[in-house]
Amino acid sequence: MNTIIFRTIAPLIVAVMLVFSLYICLRGHNEPGGGFIGGLIAAAAIGVFGMASGVAAVRRALRIDPMAIAGFGVFIAGFSGLLSLFTGAPFMTSIWVFPQIGATTLALATPMVFDFGVYCVVFGTLSAVALALESDREEV
Amino acid sequence: MGLTLDASIALVAIAPFLAAFVAPLLHRLTGRWTGWVLALVPAGIFAFLLSLLAPVARGEAIRAGFDWIPSHAIRLSFFIDGLSLLFALTIAGIGTLIVLYSGAYLAGHRHQGRFFGFILAFMGAMLGLVLADSLLVLFAFWELTSIASFLLIGFDHRRQAARRAAIQSLAITNIGGMFLLAGGVLVHQVAGTWEMSVLRDMGEVLSESGIYGVVLVCMAGAAFTKSAQFPLHFWLPNAMEAPTPVSAFLHSATMVQAGVYLLARLSPTLGGTPAWTLTLTIAGGATLLWGGLGALRQTDLKQILAQTTIASLGLLVLLIGLGSPAAIAAMAIYFLAHAFYKAGLFMVAGAVDHETGTRELTALSGLGEKMPVSFIGAALAALSMIGLPLSIGYFAKEEMYLGLTGGDWPSLLALLVLVMGNAMLAGVALLLMIRPFLGPALATPKPAHEAPIAMLAGPVVLGLAGILAGLLPGWLGHDVLVPAASAVLGRPVDSHLSLGLDPASLLLWLSVLTWALGILVYRQADRLRTLLRRFETALGWTADNVFDLCMFGLIRLAGVVTRFLHHGQLEFYLIAVFAGLAVALFGPMFAFGGFDWLVPVAELGDWSQRLAPPHLQPYEWGILALAALGLVAVLIAGTRLVAILSLGIQGTAVALIFLLFGAPDLAFTQLMVEVLSVVILTLVMTRLRLDERDHRPFEDWARDGTLALVCGVGVSLLLMLVLNGTLDPRLADFFTRTSVPLAHGHNVVNVVLVDYRGFDTLGEISVVMAAGIAILALLRRPKMPAAPKPPRRRAPRRQAAKAPA
Numbered sequence A: 001m002n003t004i005i006f007r008t009i010a011p012l013i014v015a016v017m018l019v020f021s022l023y024i025c026l027r028g029h030n031e032p033g034g035g036f037i038g039g040l041i042a043a044a045a046i047g048v049f050g051m052a053s054g055v056a057a058v059r060r061a062l063r064i065d066p067m068a069i070a071g072f073g074v075f076i077a078g079f080s081g082l083l084s085l086f087t088g089a090p091f092m093t094s095i096w097v098f099p100q101i102g103a104t105t106l107a108l109a110t111p112m113v114f115d116f117g118v119y120c121v122v123f124g125t126l127s128a129v130a131l132a133l134e135s136d137r138e139e140v
Numbered sequence B: 001m002g003l004t005l006d007a008s009i010a011l012v013a014i015a016p017f018l019a020a021f022v023a024p025l026l027h028r029l030t031g032r033w034t035g036w037v038l039a040l041v042p043a044g045i046f047a048f049l050l051s052l053l054a055p056v057a058r059g060e061a062i063r064a065g066f067d068w069i070p071s072h073a074i075r076l077s078f079f080i081d082g083l084s085l086l087f088a089l090t091i092a093g094i095g096t097l098i099v100l101y102s103g104a105y106l107a108g109h110r111h112q113g114r115f116f117g118f119i120l121a122f123m124g125a126m127l128g129l130v131l132a133d134s135l136l137v138l139f140a141f142w143e144l145t146s147i148a149s150f151l152l153i154g155f156d157h158r159r160q161a162a163r164r165a166a167i168q169s170l171a172i173t174n175i176g177g178m179f180l181l182a183g184g185v186l187v188h189q190v191a192g193t194w195e196m197s198v199l200r201d202m203g204e205v206l207s208e209s210g211i212y213g214v215v216l217v218c219m220a221g222a223a224f225t226k227s228a229q230f231p232l233h234f235w236l237p238n239a240m241e242a243p244t245p246v247s248a249f250l251h252s253a254t255m256v257q258a259g260v261y262l263l264a265r266l267s268p269t270l271g272g273t274p275a276w277t278l279t280l281t282i283a284g285g286a287t288l289l290w291g292g293l294g295a296l297r298q299t300d301l302k303q304i305l306a307q308t309t310i311a312s313l314g315l316l317v318l319l320i321g322l323g324s325p326a327a328i329a330a331m332a333i334y335f336l337a338h339a340f341y342k343a344g345l346f347m348v349a350g351a352v353d354h355e356t357g358t359r360e361l362t363a364l365s366g367l368g369e370k371m372p373v374s375f376i377g378a379a380l381a382a383l384s385m386i387g388l389p390l391s392i393g394y395f396a397k398e399e400m401y402l403g404l405t406g407g408d409w410p411s412l413l414a415l416l417v418l419v420m421g422n423a424m425l426a427g428v429a430l431l432l433m434i435r436p437f438l439g440p441a442l443a444t445p446k447p448a449h450e451a452p453i454a455m456l457a458g459p460v461v462l463g464l465a466g467i468l469a470g471l472l473p474g475w476l477g478h479d480v481l482v483p484a485a486s487a488v489l490g491r492p493v494d495s496h497l498s499l500g501l502d503p504a505s506l507l508l509w510l511s512v513l514t515w516a517l518g519i520l521v522y523r524q525a526d527r528l529r530t531l532l533r534r535f536e537t538a539l540g541w542t543a544d545n546v547f548d549l550c551m552f553g554l555i556r557l558a559g560v561v562t563r564f565l566h567h568g569q570l571e572f573y574l575i576a577v578f579a580g581l582a583v584a585l586f587g588p589m590f591a592f593g594g595f596d597w598l599v600p601v602a603e604l605g606d607w608s609q610r611l612a613p614p615h616l617q618p619y620e621w622g623i624l625a626l627a628a629l630g631l632v633a634v635l636i637a638g639t640r641l642v643a644i645l646s647l648g649i650q651g652t653a654v655a656l657i658f659l660l661f662g663a664p665d666l667a668f669t670q671l672m673v674e675v676l677s678v679v680i681l682t683l684v685m686t687r688l689r690l691d692e693r694d695h696r697p698f699e700d701w702a703r704d705g706t707l708a709l710v711c712g713v714g715v716s717l718l719l720m721l722v723l724n725g726t727l728d729p730r731l732a733d734f735f736t737r738t739s740v741p742l743a744h745g746h747n748v749v750n751v752v753l754v755d756y757r758g759f760d761t762l763g764e765i766s767v768v769m770a771a772g773i774a775i776l777a778l779l780r781r782p783k784m785p786a787a788p789k790p791p792r793r794r795a796p797r798r799q800a801a802k803a804p805a
Helices: A004-027 A037-055 A055-062 A065-089 A108-132 B005-037 B040-051 B053-057 B082-105 B112-131 B135-153 B160-191 B198-199 B210-226 B233-243 B244-252 B256-269 B274-297 B299-323 B325-356 B373-385 B392-402 B409-434 B453-473 B472-489 B507-525 B525-539 B543-565 B570-591 B594-598 B600-609 B618-636 B640-660 B665-685 B696-722 B732-742 B748-756 B760-777 B795-800
Strands: B062-069 B074-080
Touching: A004 A037, A004 A108, A037 A055, A037 A108, A037 B665, A055 A108, A065 A108, A065 B760, A108 B665, A108 B748, A108 B760, B005 B040, B005 B062, B005 B074, B005 B082, B005 B112, B040 B053, B040 B082, B040 B112, B040 B210, B053 B472, B074 B082, B074 B112, B074 B135, B074 B570, B082 B112, B082 B244, B082 B256, B082 B325, B082 B453, B082 B472, B112 B135, B112 B244, B135 B160, B135 B233, B135 B244, B135 B256, B160 B198, B160 B210, B160 B233, B160 B256, B160 B543, B198 B256, B210 B256, B210 B274, B233 B244, B233 B299, B244 B256, B244 B299, B244 B325, B256 B274, B256 B299, B256 B325, B256 B472, B274 B299, B274 B409, B274 B525, B299 B409, B325 B373, B325 B392, B325 B409, B325 B453, B325 B472, B373 B392, B373 B409, B373 B453, B373 B760, B392 B409, B392 B453, B392 B472, B409 B507, B453 B472, B507 B525, B570 B594, B570 B696, B600 B748, B618 B640, B640 B665, B665 B748, B732 B748, B748 B760
Parallel strands: none
Antiparallel strands: B062 B074
């Protein structure tokens, strides 16, 4: 399975998948997608990367422990809900801002931060599990 | 002062807690003077409470409080009448001396600051308890005293005995706390109020209700555990593991007196019935005698004192049980007298221990010359304990006997018990006063010298207070006895204390009899001790052993249950999970007649129409065929890898169905989940080093297959049922209508996930992360030694039945 073709093409696939996963995550509010699916795609990418280059290489490339990413996800998801404290609204009331940058209007909102948190949790947890399983008795 | 009365009274209970929080920090700043600084808190409380004495003595009751949980009509309410003021003043007054004393006793201890924190919190809890009006507030402070005493008893947590004693007291008193909560809720159910001051005026409402017996059992259970009544008394002597200031405080004014307070407080509500009188007098009398005998059995100063506390608590409960005006008055005075002399004696015992290095009665003698002030303190306390005239203890004893000279046999029996109990206590008091301090001097582990002033202040002040109160019977009667007894009895009583001794009075001769018996006990103390110890050895077991048996039995039971449920065999976990799922699916269907709904009996004749094939497009048929193909492949797959992949095919087909029927989000997710499941299952397979093939004996195969079929059929039936019903579209309509204007999103599914139902999602992602951590923990388990695991199944069976799947 670990052929030279797979190993050569894998980084390319991984890069595309990761970018695609972010795209899916961000477009989720208006079209099919969202943090959960995005996270799944990114985790699949990590799984592919791990099979091709070995777990050690993936961990080096990630720099951060995947479980820490998951923890960060839960944190910012909860934090995005807490922001509504400042507007005096109940927990998790969404806040929207529409800054104008040139001709485009950006839609920024706390649900987006929340969705990114979901992305991080799914991505981090599944990558951690996949890597731990792939690392197969060498490293853990 | 600028505070309202409400706030100041609440502050009485809360200020010690605040002081407790700053105590460790303060200790760093003030060093060895911390005791003096912190003693200002209880002293201030004492002064404030003293200012309330005059109005309360006039018969006023002070109420204060704040709304706590207004929606349930629960108030943080306080109530000060004669009874609570007597207790509160005693707690704050002795608390001041105890804080001072601990400053010297624990000087230089590493955790002295922490100790101050604990003991102040303990005092706050106790003050809150006696001032509380609402039963729930009482319960809250009651539990706080349990927790604080747990921390104090286990303060020296490096010693196993201290830890055990702490856990024991927590277990016993918390059982009592549960009783109190249950009793309080029942009272609320009957009377419709939490406030004890209201209950008091309701008269017979409770004693005439049908659940009076249950309430009585609950309240008596609470009081008896807290106040160490026989046979639940055993935790109290063990609590001696605590540093001496704690023992002095715990035994005189706090903790154990909480039960006495509760009974006294509830006696207008629950008292007066034969059941009440019988329960309390029997328990109290037995405890009095048992404690007295226990004290004579011991030679350790603190143990002796602990046993006399048990006796005194029994005495107080007995008096409350008797319930006559004289008995209640005696209870109030005896409580005060006991608090004075017991705290004093404990402090002296602690000083002796601190300065000589031992508290063994047989090893101490002739300390009077080297520790004269301690001797005076001990002697003053002992005079009160014996009940000699001119001390407060004398009045307590007179009052006790006063109501029992009627001549009927229950009174005579109670009188007999009281005389015997008091005689034993008097004998013990003589022992404590004479043995360590008089006679020839003995060498002690540390050269004996007088204790520092902070440690002497307590015994001397309390001893003098005991004498002073004895010299001022007018004040004692008017300011202590009458308000407290009136509060308990619910009607004004007269004070009739006087200094005069009347030789014609029977009471005096009863006292003389008590003293004579006390001297006899003192003279025969050594012989009695030998006898009692022989009896104890012959008995062979104590309540303490029973407690141990229960605790270890509990641990063993937990082990058995855990091993039964958590046996570590994955396949049985899975079987349990799926069997549970099957029950959950089919149970409600049977129970609520779901089958009849699904297949109405009237239409049963029409089966041909029901079995007609659905109208589907060819490509839809193709996808269904793909799913079926995957399913069949799983069943006939030769190796596990093929089975996993085939499951993926089936799942992908399902994802395609979702896509075709207008759920792109779901399809998308399903697809990703299928891909990852295949990857992760394959990894798990290699990781667990499973066989490539699935060798399952036929029985297992049949069992698992049946379970899978049952669950599958169950889920299908459930889905059909759901589709049969009418869907309530209101919620869906709301989401579709508002997702753009309210949440700026066109993808309703996503908007629901991250906005409308974001809180659910937050919970779900937390679960995902927690599950991930659990999986990692399982995978990172330390490697087993390389020894091959013994095959779980017998080999011949495995070969005999090779499962086809």
